[in-house]
Amino acid sequence: MTTDGYPPPPQNPHLPDGPGYGAPQGGPYGFPGQGFGDRGFGDQGFGGRTPAGLLPRLGARMLDSLVVGLPMGLLTFVVALSTHSFVYDLLMSALTGAVAFGYWTYFESTRGTTPGKKLLGLSVVAPDGGRPTFEQAAKRNAFEALQILTGVPLLGWVADLIYLIVCIGIAVTIGQNPSRQGFHDVFAGGTRVVRS
Template sequence: MSYTPPPPPDPSAYGVPQTGSRPAELLDRFVARLIDGVLLAVVWVILGVMVVGSVLLGGVNSYVAGAATTIILVALQMGYFIYLESTRGQTLGKMVMKLRVLGATGGNPTVEESARRNIWMALSILGVVPVIGLLSVPAQIVAVIMIAVTINGDTVARLGWHDKFAGTRVIKVG
Protein backbone atom coordinates (compact mmCIF):
# COMPACT_ATOMS: atom_id res chain seq x y z
CA MET A 1 0.00 0.00 0.00
CA SER A 2 1.51 3.33 -1.03
CA TYR A 3 0.93 6.65 0.62
CA THR A 4 -0.52 9.45 -1.46
CA PRO A 5 -0.09 12.87 0.13
CA PRO A 6 -3.17 15.09 0.28
CA PRO A 7 -3.50 17.73 -2.43
CA PRO A 8 -2.17 21.20 -1.59
CA PRO A 9 -4.73 23.67 -0.30
CA ASP A 10 -6.64 25.74 -2.82
CA PRO A 11 -4.80 29.09 -3.04
CA SER A 12 -8.07 30.92 -3.70
CA ALA A 13 -9.11 30.00 -0.15
CA TYR A 14 -6.30 32.27 1.03
CA GLY A 15 -7.22 35.21 -1.19
CA VAL A 16 -4.56 34.46 -3.79
CA PRO A 17 -5.81 35.67 -7.18
CA GLN A 18 -5.93 33.09 -9.94
CA THR A 19 -5.20 35.46 -12.83
CA GLY A 20 -1.67 34.29 -13.63
CA SER A 21 -0.18 36.01 -10.61
CA ARG A 22 1.27 34.31 -7.57
CA PRO A 23 2.22 35.34 -4.06
CA ALA A 24 5.48 37.28 -3.97
CA GLU A 25 8.43 35.41 -2.50
CA LEU A 26 10.43 36.69 0.45
CA LEU A 27 13.57 37.42 -1.61
CA ASP A 28 11.67 39.50 -4.18
CA ARG A 29 10.00 41.46 -1.40
CA PHE A 30 13.35 41.99 0.35
CA VAL A 31 15.01 43.30 -2.84
CA ALA A 32 12.07 45.65 -3.49
CA ARG A 33 12.32 47.00 0.08
CA LEU A 34 16.09 47.37 -0.35
CA ILE A 35 15.62 49.42 -3.53
CA ASP A 36 13.09 51.63 -1.76
CA GLY A 37 15.48 51.94 1.19
CA VAL A 38 18.32 53.12 -1.04
CA LEU A 39 16.06 55.73 -2.66
CA LEU A 40 14.88 56.96 0.74
CA ALA A 41 18.47 56.98 2.04
CA VAL A 42 19.36 59.61 -0.56
CA VAL A 43 16.61 61.84 0.84
CA TRP A 44 17.77 61.10 4.40
CA VAL A 45 21.37 62.08 3.59
CA ILE A 46 20.30 65.35 1.98
CA LEU A 47 18.06 66.18 4.93
CA GLY A 48 20.78 65.11 7.38
CA VAL A 49 23.32 67.44 5.77
CA MET A 50 20.86 70.31 6.03
CA VAL A 51 20.22 69.54 9.71
CA VAL A 52 23.91 69.26 10.57
CA GLY A 53 24.49 72.56 8.77
CA SER A 54 21.74 74.25 10.75
CA VAL A 55 23.14 72.91 14.03
CA LEU A 56 26.72 73.95 13.26
CA LEU A 57 26.04 77.25 11.52
CA GLY A 58 22.73 78.38 12.95
CA GLY A 59 23.14 77.42 16.58
CA VAL A 60 20.01 75.26 16.56
CA ASN A 61 19.75 72.94 19.57
CA SER A 62 21.00 69.51 18.45
CA TYR A 63 18.25 67.60 20.31
CA VAL A 64 15.52 69.72 18.74
CA ALA A 65 17.11 69.38 15.30
CA GLY A 66 17.46 65.61 15.73
CA ALA A 67 13.89 65.18 16.97
CA ALA A 68 12.49 67.30 14.14
CA THR A 69 14.56 65.36 11.61
CA THR A 70 13.33 62.03 12.96
CA ILE A 71 9.70 63.13 12.78
CA ILE A 72 10.15 64.44 9.23
CA LEU A 73 11.93 61.27 8.11
CA VAL A 74 9.23 59.00 9.57
CA ALA A 75 6.56 61.12 7.86
CA LEU A 76 8.41 60.99 4.53
CA GLN A 77 9.01 57.25 4.75
CA MET A 78 5.44 56.45 5.75
CA GLY A 79 4.12 58.91 3.15
CA TYR A 80 6.20 57.31 0.39
CA PHE A 81 4.86 53.81 1.06
CA ILE A 82 1.28 54.82 1.85
CA TYR A 83 0.90 57.14 -1.14
CA LEU A 84 2.43 54.83 -3.75
CA GLU A 85 0.78 51.66 -2.45
CA SER A 86 -2.66 53.24 -2.20
CA THR A 87 -2.52 55.03 -5.56
CA ARG A 88 -0.47 52.62 -7.70
CA GLY A 89 -0.29 49.40 -5.68
CA GLN A 90 3.49 49.60 -6.03
CA THR A 91 6.46 51.51 -4.72
CA LEU A 92 9.39 52.08 -7.07
CA GLY A 93 11.14 49.01 -5.65
CA LYS A 94 8.04 46.89 -6.20
CA MET A 95 7.79 48.20 -9.78
CA VAL A 96 11.35 47.07 -10.47
CA MET A 97 10.68 43.64 -8.92
CA LYS A 98 7.25 43.34 -10.60
CA LEU A 99 5.39 43.13 -7.30
CA ARG A 100 2.01 44.59 -6.43
CA VAL A 101 0.21 45.15 -3.14
CA LEU A 102 -3.46 44.24 -3.17
CA GLY A 103 -6.00 45.41 -0.64
CA ALA A 104 -8.85 43.39 0.82
CA THR A 105 -11.04 44.08 -2.23
CA GLY A 106 -8.40 42.94 -4.72
CA GLY A 107 -7.49 46.43 -5.96
CA ASN A 108 -4.97 48.88 -4.59
CA PRO A 109 -4.96 48.98 -0.81
CA THR A 110 -6.76 51.87 0.81
CA VAL A 111 -4.78 54.53 2.63
CA GLU A 112 -5.81 52.88 5.90
CA GLU A 113 -4.74 49.40 4.74
CA SER A 114 -1.38 50.72 3.56
CA ALA A 115 -0.86 52.66 6.79
CA ARG A 116 -1.63 49.54 8.85
CA ARG A 117 0.69 47.49 6.66
CA ASN A 118 3.59 49.91 7.14
CA ILE A 119 2.95 51.11 10.71
CA TRP A 120 5.94 49.16 12.02
CA MET A 121 8.21 51.74 10.32
CA ALA A 122 6.89 54.38 12.70
CA LEU A 123 8.86 52.70 15.50
CA SER A 124 11.64 55.13 14.51
CA ILE A 125 9.65 57.85 16.26
CA LEU A 126 10.73 56.29 19.57
CA GLY A 127 14.15 57.76 18.80
CA VAL A 128 12.99 61.21 19.92
CA VAL A 129 12.24 60.02 23.47
CA PRO A 130 15.32 60.06 25.70
CA VAL A 131 16.33 56.61 27.00
CA ILE A 132 13.24 54.90 25.50
CA GLY A 133 14.63 55.88 22.10
CA LEU A 134 17.31 53.24 22.56
CA LEU A 135 14.57 50.65 21.87
CA SER A 136 13.80 52.08 18.45
CA VAL A 137 16.39 50.12 16.45
CA PRO A 138 15.92 46.77 18.26
CA ALA A 139 12.13 47.12 17.91
CA GLN A 140 12.45 47.66 14.16
CA ILE A 141 14.83 44.72 13.82
CA VAL A 142 12.35 42.47 15.65
CA ALA A 143 9.52 43.72 13.41
CA VAL A 144 11.52 42.97 10.25
CA ILE A 145 12.52 39.52 11.49
CA MET A 146 8.90 38.74 12.37
CA ILE A 147 7.79 39.88 8.91
CA ALA A 148 10.38 37.62 7.26
CA VAL A 149 9.52 34.65 9.47
CA THR A 150 5.79 34.96 8.89
CA ILE A 151 6.18 35.41 5.11
CA ASN A 152 8.52 32.43 4.91
CA GLY A 153 6.29 30.34 7.17
CA ASP A 154 3.18 30.87 5.04
CA THR A 155 4.01 28.60 2.10
CA VAL A 156 0.68 29.17 0.34
CA ALA A 157 -0.18 32.88 0.46
CA ARG A 158 3.19 34.30 1.66
CA LEU A 159 1.49 36.73 4.05
CA GLY A 160 3.58 38.51 6.66
CA TRP A 161 2.07 39.56 9.99
CA HIS A 162 1.81 43.09 8.62
CA ASP A 163 -0.19 41.80 5.63
CA LYS A 164 -2.56 39.92 7.92
CA PHE A 165 -2.90 42.96 10.17
CA ALA A 166 -3.76 45.17 7.19
CA GLY A 167 -5.76 42.68 5.14
CA THR A 168 -3.34 43.01 2.21
CA ARG A 169 -1.25 40.67 0.12
CA VAL A 170 1.68 41.07 -2.25
CA ILE A 171 1.74 39.32 -5.60
CA LYS A 172 4.26 38.82 -8.38
CA VAL A 173 2.87 40.19 -11.64
CA GLY A 174 4.02 39.66 -15.19
Protein backbone atom coordinates in the same frame (compact mmCIF):
# COMPACT_ATOMS: atom_id res chain seq x y z
CA MET B 1 -10.02 -3.57 -12.19
CA THR B 2 -9.77 0.04 -13.28
CA THR B 3 -8.29 1.18 -16.58
CA ASP B 4 -4.89 1.74 -14.95
CA GLY B 5 -4.69 -1.90 -13.81
CA TYR B 6 -5.35 -1.29 -10.10
CA PRO B 7 -8.37 -2.50 -8.15
CA PRO B 8 -10.95 0.18 -7.32
CA PRO B 9 -10.63 1.79 -3.88
CA PRO B 10 -12.78 0.23 -1.16
CA GLN B 11 -16.08 1.96 -0.50
CA ASN B 12 -17.33 2.80 2.98
CA PRO B 13 -20.55 0.80 3.42
CA HIS B 14 -21.91 3.43 5.82
CA LEU B 15 -21.75 6.28 3.28
CA PRO B 16 -23.81 6.56 0.08
CA ASP B 17 -21.96 6.59 -3.22
CA GLY B 18 -21.69 9.82 -5.16
CA PRO B 19 -19.81 13.10 -5.20
CA GLY B 20 -18.62 14.18 -1.79
CA TYR B 21 -18.79 10.68 -0.29
CA GLY B 22 -16.28 7.89 -0.11
CA ALA B 23 -12.89 8.55 -1.73
CA PRO B 24 -11.92 12.20 -2.16
CA GLN B 25 -13.06 13.71 -5.43
CA GLY B 26 -11.25 16.23 -7.57
CA GLY B 27 -7.80 17.52 -6.68
CA PRO B 28 -5.12 15.78 -4.68
CA TYR B 29 -6.41 17.14 -1.36
CA GLY B 30 -10.06 16.31 -1.88
CA PHE B 31 -11.10 19.77 -3.04
CA PRO B 32 -12.64 19.76 -6.52
CA GLY B 33 -10.08 20.96 -9.04
CA GLN B 34 -7.85 22.40 -6.38
CA GLY B 35 -4.54 21.33 -5.00
CA PHE B 36 -2.62 22.99 -2.21
CA GLY B 37 -1.42 25.76 -4.50
CA ASP B 38 -4.90 26.63 -5.75
CA ARG B 39 -6.81 27.20 -2.52
CA GLY B 40 -5.85 30.84 -2.04
CA PHE B 41 -2.40 30.04 -0.73
CA GLY B 42 0.51 28.60 -2.55
CA ASP B 43 1.72 29.40 -6.04
CA GLN B 44 -1.43 30.48 -7.89
CA GLY B 45 -3.84 31.73 -5.28
CA PHE B 46 -4.65 35.38 -5.82
CA GLY B 47 -6.73 35.60 -8.94
CA GLY B 48 -4.08 33.78 -10.96
CA ARG B 49 -1.31 36.01 -9.62
CA THR B 50 1.64 34.36 -7.93
CA PRO B 51 2.48 35.53 -4.41
CA ALA B 52 5.94 37.09 -4.16
CA GLY B 53 8.54 35.34 -2.04
CA LEU B 54 10.70 36.83 0.67
CA LEU B 55 13.80 37.69 -1.39
CA PRO B 56 12.09 39.81 -4.08
CA ARG B 57 10.13 41.61 -1.37
CA LEU B 58 13.30 42.25 0.60
CA GLY B 59 15.00 43.57 -2.54
CA ALA B 60 12.09 45.93 -3.22
CA ARG B 61 12.14 47.13 0.41
CA MET B 62 15.86 47.88 0.14
CA LEU B 63 15.40 49.82 -3.10
CA ASP B 64 12.56 51.84 -1.60
CA SER B 65 14.62 52.44 1.55
CA LEU B 66 17.32 53.97 -0.64
CA VAL B 67 14.76 56.20 -2.36
CA VAL B 68 13.60 57.46 1.04
CA GLY B 69 16.88 57.22 2.95
CA LEU B 70 19.29 58.99 0.63
CA PRO B 71 17.45 62.33 0.42
CA MET B 72 16.54 62.24 4.11
CA GLY B 73 20.13 61.35 5.06
CA LEU B 74 21.44 64.22 2.97
CA LEU B 75 18.94 66.63 4.51
CA THR B 76 19.84 65.42 8.02
CA PHE B 77 23.54 65.89 7.23
CA VAL B 78 22.98 69.46 5.99
CA VAL B 79 20.87 70.32 9.03
CA ALA B 80 23.51 68.81 11.35
CA LEU B 81 26.23 70.94 9.72
CA SER B 82 24.29 74.16 10.11
CA THR B 83 23.00 73.63 13.60
CA HIS B 84 23.33 70.67 15.90
CA SER B 85 20.89 70.57 18.76
CA PHE B 86 18.60 68.12 20.45
CA VAL B 87 15.52 69.82 19.00
CA TYR B 88 16.78 69.47 15.42
CA ASP B 89 17.65 65.79 16.04
CA LEU B 90 14.09 65.19 17.21
CA LEU B 91 12.69 67.13 14.28
CA MET B 92 14.77 65.22 11.72
CA SER B 93 13.94 61.79 13.16
CA ALA B 94 10.24 62.69 13.25
CA LEU B 95 10.41 63.97 9.68
CA THR B 96 12.27 60.87 8.47
CA GLY B 97 9.74 58.55 10.10
CA ALA B 98 6.80 60.51 8.71
CA VAL B 99 8.29 60.54 5.20
CA ALA B 100 9.01 56.78 5.30
CA PHE B 101 5.51 55.96 6.54
CA GLY B 102 3.94 58.35 4.04
CA TYR B 103 6.01 57.03 1.13
CA TRP B 104 4.92 53.40 1.45
CA THR B 105 1.35 54.27 2.40
CA TYR B 106 0.90 56.74 -0.47
CA PHE B 107 2.37 54.58 -3.22
CA GLU B 108 0.65 51.37 -2.15
CA SER B 109 -2.78 53.01 -1.77
CA THR B 110 -2.65 55.13 -4.94
CA ARG B 111 -0.58 52.99 -7.30
CA GLY B 112 -0.71 49.50 -5.77
CA THR B 113 3.07 49.41 -5.86
CA THR B 114 6.13 51.40 -4.83
CA PRO B 115 8.97 52.35 -7.18
CA GLY B 116 11.12 49.54 -5.73
CA LYS B 117 8.33 46.97 -6.07
CA LYS B 118 7.54 48.14 -9.59
CA LEU B 119 11.19 47.77 -10.60
CA LEU B 120 11.12 44.15 -9.38
CA GLY B 121 7.71 43.38 -10.89
CA LEU B 122 5.74 43.28 -7.62
CA SER B 123 2.51 44.88 -6.50
CA VAL B 124 0.35 44.98 -3.39
CA VAL B 125 -3.24 43.83 -3.63
CA ALA B 126 -6.13 44.15 -1.20
CA PRO B 127 -8.06 41.09 -0.02
CA ASP B 128 -10.54 41.62 -2.88
CA GLY B 129 -7.73 41.68 -5.45
CA GLY B 130 -7.86 45.43 -6.07
CA ARG B 131 -5.59 48.20 -4.91
CA PRO B 132 -5.25 48.55 -1.10
CA THR B 133 -7.19 51.36 0.55
CA PHE B 134 -5.33 54.11 2.38
CA GLU B 135 -6.27 52.46 5.68
CA GLN B 136 -4.99 49.04 4.58
CA ALA B 137 -1.73 50.52 3.29
CA ALA B 138 -1.31 52.53 6.51
CA LYS B 139 -1.84 49.46 8.66
CA ARG B 140 0.59 47.29 6.71
CA ASN B 141 3.27 50.00 6.94
CA ALA B 142 2.57 51.26 10.47
CA PHE B 143 5.89 49.88 11.72
CA GLU B 144 7.70 52.47 9.55
CA ALA B 145 6.35 55.18 11.87
CA LEU B 146 8.59 53.80 14.64
CA GLN B 147 11.40 55.79 13.02
CA ILE B 148 9.75 58.94 14.36
CA LEU B 149 11.05 57.99 17.81
CA THR B 150 14.68 57.31 16.87
CA GLY B 151 15.86 60.79 17.87
CA VAL B 152 14.45 60.55 21.39
CA PRO B 153 17.14 59.61 23.93
CA LEU B 154 16.66 56.15 25.42
CA LEU B 155 13.37 55.72 23.60
CA GLY B 156 15.19 55.85 20.26
CA TRP B 157 17.15 52.63 20.75
CA VAL B 158 14.01 50.91 22.06
CA ALA B 159 12.19 51.99 18.87
CA ASP B 160 15.12 50.71 16.77
CA LEU B 161 15.03 47.38 18.60
CA ILE B 162 11.25 47.06 18.14
CA TYR B 163 11.65 47.95 14.45
CA LEU B 164 14.26 45.22 14.02
CA ILE B 165 12.07 42.67 15.82
CA VAL B 166 9.09 43.62 13.63
CA CYS B 167 11.17 43.25 10.45
CA ILE B 168 12.43 39.82 11.55
CA GLY B 169 8.86 38.82 12.47
CA ILE B 170 7.60 39.91 9.05
CA ALA B 171 10.36 37.93 7.31
CA VAL B 172 9.64 34.81 9.38
CA THR B 173 5.88 34.98 8.81
CA ILE B 174 6.35 35.53 5.06
CA GLY B 175 8.58 32.47 4.96
CA GLN B 176 6.20 30.29 6.98
CA ASN B 177 2.85 31.41 5.58
CA PRO B 178 1.74 29.40 2.52
CA SER B 179 0.24 32.56 0.97
CA ARG B 180 3.49 34.49 1.67
CA GLN B 181 1.69 37.01 3.85
CA GLY B 182 3.59 38.67 6.65
CA PHE B 183 1.81 39.47 9.88
CA HIS B 184 1.64 43.10 8.69
CA ASP B 185 -0.42 41.87 5.71
CA VAL B 186 -2.74 40.00 8.07
CA PHE B 187 -2.97 43.09 10.32
CA ALA B 188 -3.98 45.12 7.24
CA GLY B 189 -6.92 42.77 6.63
CA GLY B 190 -5.29 40.31 4.26
CA THR B 191 -3.19 42.33 1.80
CA ARG B 192 -0.80 40.38 -0.40
CA VAL B 193 2.32 41.13 -2.41
CA VAL B 194 2.10 39.43 -5.79
CA ARG B 195 4.10 39.28 -8.98
CA SER B 196 2.66 41.78 -11.44
